[in-house]
Amino acid sequence: MLKKRLTLYIDTSVIGGYFDIEFAEETQSLFDNLEISHFNIMYSSVTEDELLNAPREVRAFLETIPNNLKNKVELTEEAVKLADTYIEEKVVGKTSREDCFHIALATINKADILVSWNFKHIVNVFKIRGYNAVNLKLGYSQIDIRSPKDIVSYEE
Numbered sequence: 001m002l003k004k005r006l007t008l009y010i011d012t013s014v015i016g017g018y019f020d021i022e023f024a025e026e027t028q029s030l031f032d033n034l035e036i037s038h039f040n041i042m043y044s045s046v047t048e049d050e051l052l053n054a055p056r057e058v059r060a061f062l063e064t065i066p067n068n069l070k071n072k073v074e075l076t077e078e079a080v081k082l083a084d085t086y087i088e089e090k091v092v093g094k095t096s097r098e099d100c101f102h103i104a105l106a107t108i109n110k111a112d113i114l115v116s117w118n119f120k121h122i123v124n125v126f127k128i129r130g131y132n133a134v135n136l137k138l139g140y141s142q143i144d145i146r147s148p149k150d151i152v153s154y155e156e
Contacts, residue, residue, distance in 0.1 A: 007071070009042040009111035011102045012050040014148060015061050017117045026148040030115070034069050039151075041070040042111050046101045048072075079104040085138065091130030096121045103131050106143055113144045115151060123147050 008030075017023035018031065034041065043062065051059045062070070083100035086092060092100060099121040106114040116122040123145055132142040 005038045005040050006112040007040045007042050007110070008151065009044075009102070009106035009109070009114045010047070011099075011114070011116045011118065011122065012047050012054075013117035014115050015043075015047070015051065016054065016058055017148065018061060019055070019058055023117050023148070027117075030148045030151050031065070034065070037151075039069070041065055042106070042109060043070065043072055044102065044105045045072065045074045046098060046105065050098065073105055073109045075101060075105065076108070079108050082108065082134075082138065082140070085134055086131060089130065089134050091127060091134060092121050103143065103145075107131075107135055107140050110141065111143070113146055113151070115146055115148055117147060119147070 014027060014030075017027035020027075030039075033039075048062075051062075079101060082104035083097060086100045086103065087094055087097065099118060102116070103114065103122065114122070121127060128143075128145045131145070135142055
């Protein structure tokens with residue numbers, strides 16, 4: 001039986017986590033197993049913008065992912081509006097707008113799972129409930145949000 005490839009929207013923290021001692025093991029495992037785990041990576045223009053001031057190896061990391069396993073999405077007016085609604089509904093504060101862009105882009109582009117190491121504003125059960133309440137209110141699907149620790153391989 002063929003398995004559907006899951007699309008994982010990764011935010012900037014996951015890319016940085018590949019090179020961070022605290023997060024490297026789980027993050028490297030995630031990327032090392034893309035092919036056998038049936039995952040595709042989705043990232044965004046927001047991610048690229050956030051990487052501009054990162055160390056060179058972190059900035060260059062996206063290039064190491066095979067093109068057939070990654071997809072870049074652009075920040076759209078629809079995503080900005082959804083992100084701003086998360087803030088208006090007080091899911092998070094105004095300083096978390098870029099985080100909201102990631103949630104909105106993953107939602108609108110129908111990622112199967114948003115993956116992040118940001119436990120304060122993204123991978124947080126209370127924030128996830130808030131994002132999903134807004135999504136449902138506006139007719140979007142709920143978004144599954146996890147850390148790389150939660151992403152397990154589908155190896156047999």
